[in-house]
Each structure stands twice: as structure tokens, then as C-alpha cells.
Amino acid sequence: MILQGLLSDNVQLTELLSRLESIADGAELVAFMEFLVDAYDLKTCAYLGFDVTARPEQEPYLAVTYTQEWIEHYKAQQYVNIDPAVHIGMRRILPTDWENFDLRSDDVRRLFGDAIEFGLGRHGISLPVHGQHCDKALVSITCDAGILEWRHRRLQYMRDFQMLALYIHQAVLRLEGRVVEQMRLSPRERECLQWAGEGKTAWETAVILGLSERTVRCYLEGARYKLGAANNAHAVNKAGKTSLLSQLP
Amino acid sequence: MITIVEGADRDHHPTLLDEMFRMRAVVFADRLEWDVSVTDGREIDRFDAEDPLYLLSLDDRTGTLQGAVRLLPTTGPNMLRDVFPVLVPGGAPASPLIWESSRFAVNPAAFNECERVEANHVVNRTTIELLCGIVEVSQRAGIEHVVSVFDARMARIFRTIDCAFEVIGIPTRIGRTMSYAGVFDMSDAMRERLGEAGRLLAPVLTGVEPQRIPDLRHA
Numbered sequence: 001m002i003l004q005g006l007l008s009d010n011v012q013l014t015e016l017l018s019r020l021e022s023i024a025d026g027a028e029l030v031a032f033m034e035f036l037v038d039a040y041d042l043k044t045c046a047y048l049g050f051d052v053t054a055r056p057e058q059e060p061y062l063a064v065t066y067t068q069e070w071i072e073h074y075k076a077q078q079y080v081n082i083d084p085a086v087h088i089g090m091r092r093i094l095p096t097d098w099e100n101f102d103l104r105s106d107d108v109r110r111l112f113g114d115a116i117e118f119g120l121g122r123h124g125i126s127l128p129v130h131g132q133h134c135d136k137a138l139v140s141i142t143c144d145a146g147i148l149e150w151r152h153r154r155l156q157y158m159r160d161f162q163m164l165a166l167y168i169h170q171a172v173l174r175l176e177g178r179v180v181e182q183m184r185l186s187p188r189e190r191e192c193l194q195w196a197g198e199g200k201t202a203w204e205t206a207v208i209l210g211l212s213e214r215t216v217r218c219y220l221e222g223a224r225y226k227l228g229a230a231n232n233a234h235a236v237n238k239a240g241k242t243s244l245l246s247q248l249p
Numbered sequence: 250m251i252t253i254v255e256g257a258d259r260d261h262h263p264t265l266l267d268e269m270f271r272m273r274a275v276v277f278a279d280r281l282e283w284d285v286s287v288t289d290g291r292e293i294d295r296f297d298a299e300d301p302l303y304l305l306s307l308d309d310r311t312g313t314l315q316g317a318v319r320l321l322p323t324t325g326p327n328m329l330r331d332v333f334p335v336l337v338p339g340g341a342p343a344s345p346l347i348w349e350s351s352r353f354a355v356n357p358a359a360f361n362e363c364e365r366v367e368a369n370h371v372v373n374r375t376t377i378e379l380l381c382g383i384v385e386v387s388q389r390a391g392i393e394h395v396v397s398v399f400d401a402r403m404a405r406i407f408r409t410i411d412c413a414f415e416v417i418g419i420p421t422r423i424g425r426t427m428s429y430a431g432v433f434d435m436s437d438a439m440r441e442r443l444g445e446a447g448r449l450l451a452p453v454l455t456g457v458e459p460q461r462i463p464d465l466r467h468a
Binding site for chain 2: 087088089090091092093094095129130131132134136155158159162163165166183184185186187188189211212214215217218219221222224225226
């Protein structure tokens with residue numbers, strides 16, 4: 001499916017998502033992110049979550065694959081106060097390419113210079129996550145590919161990490177004891193998924209249900225997200241396990 | 250042309266956004282008589298506090314505001330889920346690949362002075378330009394569908410300009426008008442149809458390098 005463009009051959013998105021579900025603590029989450037770095041040929045991966053716990057005044061949740069040296073340097077220099085990835089990225093719904101940051105400020109130029117010195121990639125993007133209850137997060141990835149290769153990969157990174165970022169965020173919510181509501185499938189989502197389970201394509205399902213193909217795709221997207229599934233087959237499988245498909249109206 | 254303003258850019262465009270909130274008051278409270286709250290002549294709701302993405306249509310020569318629309322991720326707070334759940338009894342669509350559009354408005358002031366025939370042209374052109382902007386910005390972020398709540402009047406406009414949508418859930422009378430929840434496909438085909446309807450073949454977003462997500466849905 002969508003991820004195979006960039007993932008190394010022996011890794012599937014389905015596998016990534018089931019690994020996420022079994023994560024039991026922060027260390028395992030970082031290990032998972034390190035696995036992503038390898039699988040996607042990245043330099044680093046970082047997660048920063050706000051309002052992920054029900055406790056007020058809680059510090060943001062941080063999970064990063066950065067070296068301890070960079071974390072300490074970043075803290076000592078108080079880079080969090082000027083880091084545009086944090087300040088701009090968090091207030092967007094579009095993914096932010098670090099190339100577009102305003103480098104006119106000396107501090108910001110120094111931050112990115114230091115970052116490369118401490119082993120971050122030359123290119124980076126930050127993807128905002130908007131959760132159900134005004135909880136927010138930012139997932140940033142860096143990569144050291146050449147500029148042309150980066151431009152080519154960036155679009156696929158964006159798309160894959162739109163999904164991965166959200167699922168990492170949900171794993172953090174779970175670790176922090178927040179109840180992630182199991183979302184109900186709508187009748188149409190169930191129907192479309194059932195037909196996908198029968199091996200029908202979106203086009204065939206559209207004909208069967210008298211819908212347009214794009215609407216069937218939209219229902220399937222919704223169903224995949226609600227089930228935390230990588231693709232339609234994965235969604236059918238997960239829905240079967242939780243017997244969501246049998247709850248017909 | 251269409252300018253993107255996100256939460257992070259708000260401070261750079263204070264007057265433009267203020268103008269948009271005033272325009273929304275005129276359109277939604279005064280003209281359409283929707284049940285919206287207007288304070289100091291500005292229509293602002295709780296979703297404007299969620300750092301949405303605004304698309305603003307500005308006149309190429311004068312820079313005046315011709316229209317605007319607001320986009321929100323469906324994974325977070327959005328109107329269909331939180332305000333109009335009655336339209337989707339089975340639950341509102343939610344996915345990182347689906348956004349919601351709301352507060353779609355064409356500025357009455359932009360065509361008040363025009364002749365009637367010319368005014369219709371401005372309305373149509375601005376409407377189509379905003380819709381093209383939605384498709385272009387969605388494609389930049391890998392978004393595949395946009396959902397929206399709209400009334401019978403907008404449904405007629407969408408049909409006139411060949412902007413295909415499919416109703417999801419159950420259309421319901423809310424206040425004086427029938428309301429629909431619809432889904433729009435953010436595909437090249439959609440952009441082409443709109444481009445032909447409005448003779449807008451070149452990108453409408455300003456200052457944006459073309460960024461296309463390859464269509465891997467059939468891969």
C-alpha cells in the first residue's frame with residue numbers, strides 16, 4: 001500500500017501499527033521511533049505532545065531519537081524558546097518543511113547549524129496532530145538525502161507520517177492513561193468494509209451500494225482510521241476481531 | 250489569487266483576518282440570517298480558536314477581500330462532529346486524510362458596485378477560485394477528501410459549476426433551510442473540472458511551488 005514507496009522491503013505498515021499497539025512504556029516508544037528512522041532512512045524522529053494528560057500544568061510529553069548531547073545542548077541553549085519548528089509547526093494544519101523557515105534571525109540560524117552538527121538531518125518536516133479533545137502534538141523527522149532525492153521523498157514522507165504521527169500520538173495518550181475512545185463505525189463504513197472483506201474493489205463496492213467510487217474511498221478511509229488500520233485488509237481483520245462488522249444496523 | 254493564512258501566520262495578517270470576520274458577520278448573520286454570534290461586527294466562533302487554515306481570495310489588482318473559507322482537520326474539533334452530528338447519525342467522518350471546510354463566503358462588498366451581470370461573474374469566479382484553492386491546498390498536504398455542511402443554496406451552486414459532491418448521512422432541516430453533509434474528492438479530476446468551469450487552469454494559490462502527492466491509490 002501507500003508506505004511501500006519508501007519503506008525498506010521487509011517492513012509493512014500493518015506491522016508498524018501493530019507494534020505501536022503493543023508499546024508499554026516511553027522507552028519502547030523511542031525504540032519504535034528508532035525503528036522508523038531505520039525503516040524510512042531518516043536521521044531522527046521526534047514527538048512533542050501537548051495536553052496529552054488529564055492533569056493540568058503538565059510538561060509537554062517528549063519522545064525523541066536525538067542523542068543525549070543534543071537534548072542537553074538544546075536545553076542549555078533554551079532553543080525551545082526560539083525553535084520555529086515548535087512555534088510555527090504547532091499552529092499549522094499543513095505539514096511544515098524546515099526549508100521554509102525564516103533564517104534571518106541569528107539565533108534560528110545558530111539552532112539549525114548546531115542541529116546538523118549534533119547529527120540531525122539537513123532536511124526536516126514537522127507534522128501537526130490534532131486530537132479529539134484539543135490535545136495536540138508535533139512529529140518532526142529529519143533526513144540527510146540530497147536535495148533532489150529529498151524533494152522527491154518529501155511528499156511520501158508527509159503522507160505516511162500524517163498517519164504515523166496520529167497513531168504515535170494515540171499510543172502516547174494510551175501510555176498516559178487517557179482513554180482513547182474506540183470509535184463506532186457508521187453503517188456505511190461497515191458496509192464498505194464488509195464488501196472490501198469480500199474482495200471487492202472500491203469501484204465494485206460503489207456499483208453494489210449505488211454510491212460513487214470516491215465516496216466509497218472516503219468511507220473506507222474513515223473506517224481505516226477508526227480502526228487504526230494500515231489498509232483495507234488490515235481494517236477488515238481488526239473489525240472482525242472486535243466483531244464490529246457483525247453489528248449491523 | 251488565493252492566500253493561505255494559518256494560525257502561525259495570524260500575526261502577519263491582522264487586518265486581513267479582521268476583514269474576513271466582518272465579512273462573515275455580513276454574510277452569515279445579516280444576509281443568510283444564520284444562528285451565529287456576532288460581537289463588535291465580527292462573526293467568530295470557537296473553531297476559529299483552533300488555529301484553522303483560512304483561504305482568502307484577494308483581488309489581483311486591489312488586494313481587497315473577495316471571499317474566504319476555513320479548513321479544519323477531522324481528527325480534532327470540527328463542525329460536523331461537534332455542531333451538526335444530527336446530519337450524520339452513524340458518526341462524522343474522521344481521518345488524517347480528510348479535512349472539513351466551513352464558513353465559505355463571498356464578500357458582498359466586492360460586487361455591490363458592479364452591474365448585475367458583472368456581479369454574477371464575480372460571485373462565480375470567486376466561488377470557483379476558493380474551491381480550486383481547497384483542492385490545491387489539500388493536495389499539498391496529501392488530503393484526499395473534504396467534508397462540509399452546506400445548505401440547499403450552496404448545493405445548487407455546486408451543481409451549476411460542476412463541483413461534484415456526494416451527500417453523506419441524512420439531510421435535515423435546520424432552522425429555515427435544508428442542510429446537507431457532503432464529501433468532495435480532492436482529485437486532479439475535480440481540479441480540472443473546476444478549472445474549466447471558472448477558466449482557472451493555472452494554480453490559484455499564491456507563492457507556492459507545485460507540490461503534488463503522486464496518486465498511489467491504485468498502486
